[in-house]
Amino acid sequence: MSCIHKALVAVNSHNHVYYTANDHVGVLGFLPREFVARQVWRRRDAENLIIVYESFEHADYPMRSEYVRASCNTSFEFAKLPQVSGVPQTRVTFTAEIIMGGYIPNAAQKIGTVP
Amino acid sequence: MANGDSLVVSHSNDDVVDYGGAYRTVRGFSRAVFRFSPLSDTQCRGTFVQYLDVGGRIPSSVMVQQVPTQLLVLGEVMEVFKRDDEIDEAERRELARVVKDEPQVYTADENSLLSRVQGKHEALKDEDFEELEWPDHLVKMELNLQGGKAGVGRATTVLDAEIEECVAWELALVSRGQLKCRAYTRLWWP
Numbered sequence: 001m002s003c004i005h006k007a008l009v010a011v012n013s014h015n016h017v018y019y020t021a022n023d024h025v026g027v028l029g030f031l032p033r034e035f036v037a038r039q040v041w042r043r044r045d046a047e048n049l050i051i052v053y054e055s056f057e058h059a060d061y062p063m064r065s066e067y068v069r070a071s072c073n074t075s076f077e078f079a080k081l082p083q084v085s086g087v088p089q090t091r092v093t094f095t096a097e098i099i100m101g102g103y104i105p106n107a108a109q110k111i112g113t114v115p
Numbered sequence: 116m117a118n119g120d121s122l123v124v125s126h127s128n129d130d131v132v133d134y135g136g137a138y139r140t141v142r143g144f145s146r147a148v149f150r151f152s153p154l155s156d157t158q159c160r161g162t163f164v165q166y167l168d169v170g171g172r173i174p175s176s177v178m179v180q181q182v183p184t185q186l187l188v189l190g191e192v193m194e195v196f197k198r199d200d201e202i203d204e205a206e207r208r209e210l211a212r213v214v215k216d217e218p219q220v221y222t223a224d225e226n227s228l229l230s231r232v233q234g235k236h237e238a239l240k241d242e243d244f245e246e247l248e249w250p251d252h253l254v255k256m257e258l259n260l261q262g263g264k265a266g267v268g269r270a271t272t273v274l275d276a277e278i279e280e281c282v283a284w285e286l287a288l289v290s291r292g293q294l295k296c297r298a299y300t301r302l303w304w305p
Contacts, residue, residue, distance in 0.1 A: 008289040014219045018288060040225050041214070041282060049214070049278055051285055052232035073232050076285055078278045088277045094270045095236045 004032055008039075009060075015040050018053065019061050033100055034067040047080035070101040123149040141170040149189075163189040199291040206290060210283035236267070244269060 004021040011017060021034040036058050041051040055071035063069050074096040081089035116122065127144045147165040154160055163186060169178070221229075244257035257269040274281050287293065 006289055006294060013213050013217060014221070015225055016286075038228060039286075039288075040228055041286065042219070042221065042225075042229050043214070047278070049282055050229065050233060051282065052229055054228055054232050073235055075232050075236050076282075078281050080278045081273060084275075087275050090274045090276055090278045090281045092272055092274055092281060095239075095267060096269075097235075097265065097267045099265055 014042065017058055017060075019058075021067055031068045031102065032066065033070040034061075034064070035070050035072055036061045037072060049078045051076040051078075068101040071099045073097045119153050121151045123151075143167070143169040161189055161192060199295070203287065203290040203292050207280070207283040207287050210286050211277070211279040214282050214286075215279045239267060 002023050004023050005019070006021075007019045009017045009019075016039040018037045018039045019035070021032055023032045024030045035055060037053040037055045039051065039053050041049065043049045053072055053074045055073070074094070077093040077095075079091045079093075081091055083089060125145065125147045127146065129142075145165065145167050147163065147167075150162040150164070152160045152162070165185060167178075167185060239259050239261075243261045244259045247256040247258055249256040254270055254272045257271075258266055259269070260266045
């Protein structure tokens with residue numbers, strides 16, 4: 001997969017609009033996919049923080065015929081762990097549901113979720 | 116120049132020089148200007164303008180195709196001076212500072228988005244996640260086919276860094292390094 005275009009526009013310091021278009025090179029007949037998502041991060045407490053992405057429609061990024069609009073619901077959870085030999089440790093959990101759009105059989109979608 | 120710009124000008128001339136041999140060459144003509152305009156103490160904008168006549172009879176359409184190659188000289192200059200890593204590092208440090216120190220005020224809409232996505236993922240039961248084979252034993256890969264339309268993937272690992280540093284890496288989605296990496300191969304987030 002290669003990135004064709006990427007943009008991140010700040011709404012404020014914790015809220016951004018993220019646009020990305022990717023070409024899935026090597027998959028015959030697979031048009032490039034574009035995503036428009038809101039990215040918001042929030043500290044839950046001193047030791048936990050979350051970043052979420054959710055697809056939405058944005059006037060600055062109208063649908064284009066050469067791309068297929070895909071969507072996602074993803075989150076990164078960061079949790080502080082005890083240091084190891086003085087080195088700080090953070091556990092990261094990335095959870096993602098990605099709908100690639102277009103006519104893709106569900107089974108193939110599921111396989112595609114796994115790298 | 117008065118505005119602080121510096122110019123480097125090159126210009127062909129028609130001198131007849133004895134190079135000590137006979138070469139079958141076509142004489143071309145070029146006139147070029149490099150302009151460097153200061154933007155700050157550590158950055159300047161470079162502009163390259165060139166008039167080029169390579170001589171002979173070459174269709175203009177062919178020449179048009181060659182233009183980017185000719186202008187690439189500025190890209191070579193950029194490669195020599197580039198400090199992308201330092202700039203990305205400074206940006207990540209600033210992001211980490213914001214995450215660590217700056218109090219944030221959230222709107223109802225932002226809170227609703229956070230709880231919506233979090234709620235969806237927290238509703239997934241651990242026992243529905245199937246662990247996948249993955250060559251790196253430090254990264255745990257799981258798939259839940261019960262959740263969502265296309266299943267939900269989950270990856271977990273431990274990083275040797277402060278929480279704010281990790282967050283800054285994720286927030287710096289359009290760093291110079293990220294934008295330059297056209298063969299972008301992050302596996303889960305497109």
